[in-house]
Amino acid sequence: MKDLVRLKTSLKEEVEHILNEQVKLEALSSSRYLAMAAWCDRNGFDNSANFFYEQAEEERTHMLKFFKYIADMGGRAVSPEVTNIKLEFDSFREIFELALEHEVQVSQAIHRIVDACRKHQDYTTENFLQWFLTEQMEEEYIARRALELFDVIGEEGVGRFMIDQQVTKINYEKPA
Amino acid sequence: MTQFEEIFSTTHGSMHQCSHTYRYQLHFKGLVYTFKVNDFQQLKRALDRVDVAAMLHNPDNSCDLEIITPPQSDRCYVLTLCDIIHLKELLAGTKVMLSLNSILKEKLYTAFA
Numbered sequence A: 001m002k003d004l005v006r007l008k009t010s011l012k013e014e015v016e017h018i019l020n021e022q023v024k025l026e027a028l029s030s031s032r033y034l035a036m037a038a039w040c041d042r043n044g045f046d047n048s049a050n051f052f053y054e055q056a057e058e059e060r061t062h063m064l065k066f067f068k069y070i071a072d073m074g075g076r077a078v079s080p081e082v083t084n085i086k087l088e089f090d091s092f093r094e095i096f097e098l099a100l101e102h103e104v105q106v107s108q109a110i111h112r113i114v115d116a117c118r119k120h121q122d123y124t125t126e127n128f129l130q131w132f133l134t135e136q137m138e139e140e141y142i143a144r145r146a147l148e149l150f151d152v153i154g155e156e157g158v159g160r161f162m163i164d165q166q167v168t169k170i171n172y173e174k175p176a
Numbered sequence B: 001m002t003q004f005e006e007i008f009s010t011t012h013g014s015m016h017q018c019s020h021t022y023r024y025q026l027h028f029k030g031l032v033y034t035f036k037v038n039d040f041q042q043l044k045r046a047l048d049r050v051d052v053a054a055m056l057h058n059p060d061n062s063c064d065l066e067i068i069t070p071p072q073s074d075r076c077y078v079l080t081l082c083d084i085i086h087l088k089e090l091l092a093g094t095k096v097m098l099s100l101n102s103i104l105k106e107k108l109y110t111a112f113a
């Protein structure tokens, strides 16, 4: 008997499911960063606002990358629903703390997909994920450096203004 | 040309596959429902979402029946608690047989081709 499921898609049901979960998480990232951008804008942190607008945009491209991969592999890509976005923050610093925590959460989620790929011997998807593993090195680096500015510069006096100046200058040099 | 092979059956119904048209066919409660490969997963998920325990414990009459609209079909199944259990069993068995078929195909035919 023909294996119709395999002919239709090369994704195992469980892998397809966890990839769709990642679509949701990337969409959530995008919305969270957008909320952070708006808060920074409201509170006069101009550069940080731009920084988060760019992050939001980038997360959307991550989401699409997963989405198109699922569709290309014959799977069923699910357009994500995003709710419960935190719109208010206690401080400028809290935003960067949350951003770093979120990036760590994303890295861990991607590791779990790699686990699932190995369990189901889905080497194609594992290979696809390599790009994201490298990307997360950069994402975590930037978020960590940004938060460190609060200790390096300090928040007193013109501190926050200085931090806002430096945020967009953080640059990750990819290892050769 | 359509030729259906049986994938799995119980005393309450059966599931078949047509390898020419790439369709599955469900025989259940006197109805014949033919559908595409992708829609199997969706149908199974719809059934999986039905909470049998909750139906059992809810005294409300409206909870004795469940209406399932199969994907891309203009008909629907009105299912009693027993029907739900029978259909869940049929779909679960089908899934196992399809997985087994996948494994056999890969191990026997592809590996030694």
Ligand SMILES: [Fe+2]
Residues within 6 Å of the ligand: A026, A029, A058, A059, A062, A106
């Ligand atoms: Fe991302």
Ligand SMILES: [Fe+2]
Residues within 6 Å of the ligand: A029, A059, A103, A106, A139
């Ligand atoms: Fe990110």
